[in-house]
Amino acid sequence: MAKRVFNFNPGPCALPLEVLEKVQSEFLDYQGTGMSIIESSHRSAQYEEINNAAIALVKELLGLGDNYKVLFVGGGASLQFAMVPMNFLREGQVAAYCDTGAWANKAIKEAKLFGKTEVIFSSKEEGYKRVPKPADLKLPAGCAYLHVTSNNTIWGSQYHAFPDTGNVPLVCDMSSDIASRRLDFTKFSLIYAGAQKNLGPAGVTLVIIRDDFLGKAKEGLSTMLSYLTHAKELSLYNTPPVFGVYIMRLVLEWVKKQGGLKAVEKVNEAKKNCIYGVMDKYPDYFKGPIDKDSRSWMNLTLRLPNEELEKKFIAEAKAAGFVGLKGHRSVGGIRVSLYNAVPLEAAEKLAQFMEAFKKAN
Numbered sequence: 001m002a003k004r005v006f007n008f009n010p011g012p013c014a015l016p017l018e019v020l021e022k023v024q025s026e027f028l029d030y031q032g033t034g035m036s037i038i039e040s041s042h043r044s045a046q047y048e049e050i051n052n053a054a055i056a057l058v059k060e061l062l063g064l065g066d067n068y069k070v071l072f073v074g075g076g077a078s079l080q081f082a083m084v085p086m087n088f089l090r091e092g093q094v095a096a097y098c099d100t101g102a103w104a105n106k107a108i109k110e111a112k113l114f115g116k117t118e119v120i121f122s123s124k125e126e127g128y129k130r131v132p133k134p135a136d137l138k139l140p141a142g143c144a145y146l147h148v149t150s151n152n153t154i155w156g157s158q159y160h161a162f163p164d165t166g167n168v169p170l171v172c173d174m175s176s177d178i179a180s181r182r183l184d185f186t187k188f189s190l191i192y193a194g195a196q197k198n199l200g201p202a203g204v205t206l207v208i209i210r211d212d213f214l215g216k217a218k219e220g221l222s223t224m225l226s227y228l229t230h231a232k233e234l235s236l237y238n239t240p241p242v243f244g245v246y247i248m249r250l251v252l253e254w255v256k257k258q259g260g261l262k263a264v265e266k267v268n269e270a271k272k273n274c275i276y277g278v279m280d281k282y283p284d285y286f287k288g289p290i291d292k293d294s295r296s297w298m299n300l301t302l303r304l305p306n307e308e309l310e311k312k313f314i315a316e317a318k319a320a321g322f323v324g325l326k327g328h329r330s331v332g333g334i335r336v337s338l339y340n341a342v343p344l345e346a347a348e349k350l351a352q353f354m355e356a357f358k359k360a361n
């Protein structure tokens with residue numbers, strides 16, 4: 001058995017051990033085909049089965065009906081920053097964005113390349129310590145869509161309520177919290193998520209689009225950059241990221257086996273309570289920069305009294321088998337990423353380590 005650490009990496013990050021073992025066990029001979037899945041044609045029966053099963057699992061777990069298309073595309077979530085306005089922002093319309101951190105900013109930067117863009121909320125001046133309350137948001141006239149980032153991976157904030165946008169489509173970057181909790185996913189016209197936080201390896205991006213919104217997509221775009229292409233061809237216009245979709249399917253099956261989003265959410269709640277519990281016990285020592293009602297369950301950010309102690313904390317944690325705790329280089333501090341595949345035991349052990357570190361330092 002390989003020696004495995006407690007992996008708190010922010011992405012790519014921990015995947016369920018069961019899934020990794022399954023991939024390993026069938027890597028050389030996928031279900032009696034005598035070849036690996038990555039040696040098989042993407043037009044083969046075995047890949048068709050994977051593609052269809054992955055689509056069905058996304059819809060089942062998120063509670064989406066047949067009026068949604070589920071796509072698997074390349075280019076990362078970052079390409080979606082451009083594809084959304086390219087496909088949906090028309091002359092005379094305004095795209096509305098909420099600026100809640102670094103990824104939201106990158107989305108805004110791309111939208112500006114394609115048309116009129118309005119930032120209707122920003123917490124930048126407050127150090128990105130919160131996300132907007134739904135009631136704070138006023139949509140501009142002629143609004144093509146409202147774009148939000150459900151979980152701010154770098155800063156450590158998360159929406160716990162989403163605005164009702166009426167007839168205006170709600171678009172969401174869910175890269176770092178998709179499938180981590182129950183939500184009314186039917187509120188969203190478009191959801192996208194790079195796989196490498198909660199769904200699988202890097203290289204595939206999940207895109208979910210409601211049919212009424214897809215019907216508004218521009219025609220005549222570059223073929224690979226048009227949602228219409230991928231929707232029409234069931235993500236098989238060109239060679240899809242086969243290995244990524246295959247692993248995503250296994251991860252989704254694992255989520256289902258846990259008991260679906262309800263069960264996963266319960267474990268995620270217990271995990272975040274371990275860490276925030278210690279932070280709130282010693283608020284002058286483990287300082288949380290995010291407003292309590294905007295705290296993320298996926299990426300928990302904190303500061304120690306000084307940078308020396310933060311360095312020491314990260315080094316001693318690493319020696320004790322807890323890796324990936326260094327905050328993003330743009331914000332510093334500590335970041336504890338508790339994605340779906342991080343077991344409760346990891347959070348419990350880290351909470352104990354935090355207590356012991358505080359006593360010793």
Ligand SMILES: *Cc1c(COP(=O)(O)O)cnc(C)c1O
Pocket residue numbers: 011075076077078079103149151152153173174175176194195197
């Ligand atoms: C990681 C991340 C991205 C970037 O994803 P790529 O697949 O690397 O392009 C975008 N948005 C959020 C919220 C993320 O966490």
